Amino acid sequence: MAGMELLSDQGFRTDGRKPNELRRIRFKKGVFKQADGSAYLEQGNTKVLAAVYGPHEIRGGKGKALHDQLLINCQYSMATFSTQDRKRRPRGDRKSLEMTAHLKQTFNAVILTELYPKVQLDIYVEVLQSDGGNYCASVNAATLALIDAGIPMKDYVIACSGSYIRDTPVVDINNLEESSAGAEIIMAILPRCEQIVFIEMNSRLHEDHLSPVMDQVMTGCKDIFNILNQQVRDELCKKSAQDRIVDSG
């Protein structure tokens, strides 16, 4: 079926993108008042909300506290209406638990945990609409929420996915490309020092093709970083200019 080809002969993907093109990214920091930090992020049709609470005292048993570093607590959940077929439970299923563990690992690597011993930080991610790249959107949204909360971090942490279709590495894959049994590589990196903090691959891929795909994903991550960083800085400049006017007069 010609219409279903993931990469057409002219080099376009099903949604009209080029292989190295990202989906449109839009975001807003500080969408909620009650959370210490929050962000909403759209990557194409994938829409994610993230909220950060803390650092605060350990909730529940004190036994969980780490004497030398911050305890990071994550929860990943998906709205029951977020997927094409309705989900029965928003969280607690195996996939969500795995995702929670991944997020925890990712943010443990980037937050300066030794600055806050014996306390806890909560990162909650809620997927409102899912169209592939849920992990990537979650990580990017959570990063923005952490920035909004003012948590000290080594760098941004940016995630992006990629695949290998018809001898071409493609970046930021959507749900259709994700579910079409091709290889899928997910990476989270620290864009400024080019360190990989998380990598996962599903399905199989020839060894020779791995490094082109990884390079493409790395470029994708840096592109996302530039988009996020630009807007974060612009907002900050605008805010500080406003504050200066208030201070001076």
Next chain:
Amino acid sequence: MTDVDLSEAEKTFILHSMQDNFREDGRGCEDFRHMEVETGLISNTNGSARVRLASTDILVGVKVQLVPVDPNKPNVGRIEFFLDCSANATPAFEGRGGEGLASEITAMLTRAYSCPSAIDYPSLCVLPGQQCWLLYIDVLLLECGGNLFDAVSIAVKSALFNLRIPNVTMTKDEGGIELDVSDDPFDFKRLDVAGAPIIVTVNKIGHFHVVDASEKEEVCSLARLMLGITEKGTVTAMKKEGSGSLDTDSISEMIESAKKVGVELNKCLLNILMTEEGQEVKPVGFLR
């Protein structure tokens, strides 16, 4: 549910100002806070709406599915409510922490919508005695700023207004009747929500009855009455909540007050939804 801690002095302040007919934010007893309604933000659903009432934030998605009819009611469709308290609202909802509150709200919604005239249930029946539409109404609680029940019911009504149910064609062959759901996004029918109720919560604070209580006022109120009110002023459900008790006189007064507010609120909401649809603006959602 709330992490608002008020000292005795603060409570007394709210109570005393109520006696002089002032609320902490300057509203009258029957005034609502600023509210924003938006429909059609989640494209994976058949109908969706977001309501932001002061800092209470609710997102509702409705999905439809063809299912066998309920043998006891073979000629009507079905609806099912589900509410998820997102941990984004407060860390107390993490894991299964929000389930108590969730079941309370879904029970109230189910009761309010169990009235046969609430929505056009027979129109949801596709093939009498065999197949009907089941509406999964999934509510997501994103932030709590008081008056959850009312905000949830407003969001549910807006999402039902936005609902687009695909048309079904039936073909008869020897094996029986075959149902074919249209996959054309413009081939749909709407649901009549004129009779859908909105929950109005009337809080008793001191000797006064107030609607749309903020979180602080909710802490001061010992008893509240929740009523499902339709556009015509019919009461479809009633529930008393809270540790205090109420006498019959104040209950009838509260019902009158809720009716007045409920009728007005229903009218306003329908008006807003109609105008929003007429303008055909793209939803901005959380980016605003």
